[in-house]
Amino acid sequence: MLWAEYDPLANRRLAILSPEGQMDEGWRPSELDDEALLHLYDRMVALRQADLLALNLQRAGRMGTYAPTLGQEAANIGSAALLQAEDWLVPSFRETGAMLLKGVSLKLIYLYWMGCEWGSHFPEEVRVLPICAPVSTQTLHGVGLSWAAQLKGENWVTLIYLGDGGTSKGDFHEAMNFAGTFQTPTVFFIQNNQFAISVPRTRQTASATLAQKAIAYGFPGIQVDGNDLMAVYLATREAVARARAGQGPCLIEAQTYRMGPHTTADDPTRYRSEAELKTQERFDPLLRVRLYLENRGLVNPETEAAREAQHLKWAQEQAREAEAAISYNPDEIFDYHFAELPPYLAEQKAYCQRFLAAKGESAHGQA
Numbered sequence: 001m002l003w004a005e006y007d008p009l010a011n012r013r014l015a016i017l018s019p020e021g022q023m024d025e026g027w028r029p030s031e032l033d034d035e036a037l038l039h040l041y042d043r044m045v046a047l048r049q050a051d052l053l054a055l056n057l058q059r060a061g062r063m064g065t066y067a068p069t070l071g072q073e074a075a076n077i078g079s080a081a082l083l084q085a086e087d088w089l090v091p092s093f094r095e096t097g098a099m100l101l102k103g104v105s106l107k108l109i110y111l112y113w114m115g116c117e118w119g120s121h122f123p124e125e126v127r128v129l130p131i132c133a134p135v136s137t138q139t140l141h142g143v144g145l146s147w148a149a150q151l152k153g154e155n156w157v158t159l160i161y162l163g164d165g166g167t168s169k170g171d172f173h174e175a176m177n178f179a180g181t182f183q184t185p186t187v188f189f190i191q192n193n194q195f196a197i198s199v200p201r202t203r204q205t206a207s208a209t210l211a212q213k214a215i216a217y218g219f220p221g222i223q224v225d226g227n228d229l230m231a232v233y234l235a236t237r238e239a240v241a242r243a244r245a246g247q248g249p250c251l252i253e254a255q256t257y258r259m260g261p262h263t264t265a266d267d268p269t270r271y272r273s274e275a276e277l278k279t280q281e282r283f284d285p286l287l288r289v290r291l292y293l294e295n296r297g298l299v300n301p302e303t304e305a306a307r308e309a310q311h312l313k314w315a316q317e318q319a320r321e322a323e324a325a326i327s328y329n330p331d332e333i334f335d336y337h338f339a340e341l342p343p344y345l346a347e348q349k350a351y352c353q354r355f356l357a358a359k360g361e362s363a364h365g366q367a
């Protein structure tokens with residue numbers, strides 16, 4: 001019913017929790033009691049600490065690159081919170097919080113960004129696909145997974161993440177078309193953080209919203225305030241329930257704002273102003289949940305200082321574990337692309353081994 005009421009073509013957007021931390025209690029889902037809400041907030045704080053540490057690790061030369069989630073904590077946590085163990089989560093590359101919530105360890109996520117591909121080797125039971133750098137290609141993989149559920153008569157739902165820039169890729173449109181045609185149990189979740197590196201949302205499409213793109217493919221779309229944990233949660237709850245009930249796919253456009261750089265290799269001051277960033281800080285998704293919880297006497301400055309310190313310690317431990325697990329084996333560059341290595345690659349592999357042997361290094365990374 002949210003879908004009918006919040007029609008993107010009628011310029012309606014779901015927003016519940018204000019930037020000042022106020023909301024109409026009538027909207028609060030009964031299962032989100034104080035304890036459950038505090039847990040989601042706690043996950044948002046953990047994510048922010050993990051993100052801030054990753055930026056520091058990269059600056060200190062201990063991480064290759066990193067795509068921060070700063071400012072997108074509500075979109076990450078409020079959506080992934082609705083998944084059950086059997087559901088699949090299909091990330092792009094700005095879903096650290098969603099992946100953590102689904103059971104991927106921060107150690108593995110850090111390992112990936114440290115440049116070690118074993119960081120993509122998630123335990124099978126968490127049901128999360130690897131981080132996907134080629135923009136939007138994951139949308140096709142995700143629809144494939146949800147089609148598999150249909151073919152096998154299984155009950156899992158697939159939640160696919162992509163960015164606003166990802167909606168300009170053909171992959172996204174093929175995935176949407178397939179999902180609509182075959183009514184797969186898919187939820188497309190667009191984190192519209194207003195930028196694709198330096199390209200603003202206005203240069204991606206002439207459509208007034210990204211949510212309305214679903215209409216062309218024969219299923220509903222909704223636009224929500226992506227910095228509002230409640231709005232993200234409620235829209236995803238309905239989308240997941242619809243998909244699980246066999247009512248087909250839907251699309252959620254979460255309007256958020258990327259507060260950090262695109263990645264640590266980016267300098268956002270070249271394409272957006274300090275003033276713009278300052279304005280956006282008022283809409284910080286973490287701040288508004290904290291204000292709401294403060295008003296209800298559930299957190300205070302002391303509990304929050306302790307929480308941040310505890311999560312920073314956890315992130316530091318995970319980083320140390322990741323560093324201890326790094327193993328770069330140059331053979332792996334060759335070993336996993338072909339069942340049988342083509343002769344020209346076999347030659348390169350042999351050359352690489354000879355080169356390393358001459359330098360006194362084994363092909364397994366360590367001297």
Ligand SMILES: Cc1ncc(C[n+]2csc(CCOP(=O)(O)OP(=O)(O)O)c2C)c(N)n1
Binds near residue numbers: 162163193
């Ligand atoms: C197919 C492909 N083309 C180009 C790139 C380079 N690239 C990496 S991220 C990115 C922008 C993605 O923007 P968006 O989908 O809005 O996601 P965001 O980074 O904002 O989360 C581009 C162009 C890529 N990784 N893959």
